[in-house]
Amino acid sequence: MKKRFLITGGTGFIGSHLTDALLAKGHSVIALDNLETGSRDNVESALSNRNFDLVVGDICDAPLVDKLARKSDVVVHMAARIGLKLVIESPLRTVDVNVRGTEAVMGAATRYRCRTIVASTSEVYGLATKIPSAEEDPITFGSPTKGRWAYACSKAVDEFLALALARERGLPSTVVRLFNTVGPRQSARYGMVLPRFVRQALANEPLTVYGDGTQTRSFCYVGDVVGALLDILDCEATVGEIYNLGNPQEVRILDLAQEVIRQTGSTSTVRFVPFDEAYAAGFEEIHRRVPDITKLHETVGFVPRVSLSEIIAAVIESARKREHVA
């Protein structure tokens, strides 16, 4: 059955890939985006599809969100402040978007009984030391005096809200914790490591490894993420639940830098940059981050298909074509 989707953050990196996948299946999509970090270029091909509408506006505009949700069967809430640098520089806007904006989106979704996915983040695991991290694990955040935790904490509030609306108001919502999603269209502008390293390597500039590079991340290909989101929407058992969504293949950031240099054939070297210089004084880094994806695997059969080495190759190829990498 063809459905009408509202995707907040629909011109962003992940939102635009989801838009393309939904349009390809014949669904209609309204992308609501303030174009602060999203981009019209990301939906260039969608714009010529008559089933696609781009609405430039803010999720904090509750009447606008209400009007769009009223026309929709499904809401995928992807809009958020992205990039730690932006988050640390403007904690007020971060909290406003993640709390007031999300409240507007979920309130409207509840009024019109829209099937809803709320994008959360692995940041909510905070300083968790249990690796890999699972949905039921307890969470420890750093002090509110440190800007990074405004993001983690406000996304955790989103999760509480989504689950509470599911339980008490019947909102058919699912929370998805995304772990370092990467792929073509992700901009290097907001500090994300892979597009940054690729841009630096292609320019034969030093790759800026923060700290000593022994910290790890687990990168998941955007196509794997989009496939899982579609499967979650199709699965009734996911309502009222939280799922990790990522690829458990863990890599040290220094090894990532070296692999990017190797695959690009660049003459770049590595430059180590202290965290305080990269972000802000007293910055608290998360040393390891790996998702436990057992729950999503058992519910919808999720298996990430694209390996890290293939992901790096795809990002390099798209950057070489200058496709959306700034």
Ligand code: UDP
């Ligand atoms: N990072 C780095 N150099 C950069 C950008 C990021 O070494 O130019 C590191 C960063 O310190 C973190 C990892 O790469 O350990 C992932 O950073 P990103 O901002 O992509 O994601 P997040 O920190 O949200 O996991």
